[in-house]
Amino acid sequence: MKVTEDLAELRSLRAAMNGVFGLVPTMGALHAGHASLVSRARAECRHVGASIFVNPSQFGPGEDFNNYPRTLEQDLALLESLGADLVWIPSPEMIYPPNFQSWITVEDVARPLEGASRPGHFRGVATIVAKLLNCFQPERAYFGQKDAQQLVVLRRMVQDLNFPVQVVACPTVREPDGLAISSRNVYLGPAEREAAPVLYRALSAAKEKYDTGERNAEVLRDTMRTIIRAEPLASEEYVSAADPETLNELQQIDGKVLLSLAVRIGRARLIDNILIEG
Ligand code: PAF
Helix, strand or coil, rough: CECCHHHHHHHHHHHCCCCEEEEEECCCCCCCCHHHHHHHHHHHHHCEEEECCCCCHHCCCCCCCCCCCHHHHHHHHHHHHCCEEECCCCHHHCCCCCCCCCCCCCHHHHHHCCCCCCCCHHHHHHHHHHHHHHHHCCCCCEECCCCCCHHHHHHHHHHCCCCEEEEEEEECCCCCCCCCEEEEEEHHHHHHHHCCCCHCCCCCCCCHHHHHCCCCCHHHHHHEEEEECCCCEEEEEEEEEEEECCCCCCCCCCCEEEEEEEEEEEEEEEEEEEECCC
């Protein structure tokens, strides 16, 4: 596995790799969710690359940029064990040089949900991912379904700006009690960790209503709200039952629906979702 911080070296290493190249962009603090992306890329591509960069522009003021877990040695060991070929660890100065002024703003699909709670977040995500796609030139790029809106935003960007890459969505990896695996789970204290599966319980209860015939989206949102509000350590930021492509809230469900929510538990802000394919 080649590891570099240097862009010129990355480009020349990449240029020597013929055949389908799969990229797994990450912010490090790798866990089983990232491992599933790398393994999927390994199974589908001739070469597998990963980036490790805690992207400051996708964190808002007062968010956890400074405290975001950084575990570089372990991350590299995991990537090596999973068979990654090429890892880029750019510096912030390389990604955002002093006179940087070119940002990518995806419009409607970046506005609700995470976009409303975290202004500027998707501008940071779209910009860094565009830069990573330009630098690696992958044929495929792998992202977790856990960040469902991120996938919608990035698919829009890739289509609108004609990036020659296939965006691949990989299933959310969960702890045995249903908690979606996330780098931010380390912020949970023991009692908060016990409370955290409430997100998946709420989503599962709404899905069960759907499975037994409920098609009124407000009933599904209410089902999630009631379960979140019954957990004293949890405070709801939003619950949503939206069209998976436009992310507009639905009233009546005719086909697919994306159930999603954001909940604060202690100092952790957790998100999760279930995509119902209809
Ligand atoms: O999903 C993430 O970890 C980040 O948003 C990404 C895609 C690596 C961009 O910084």
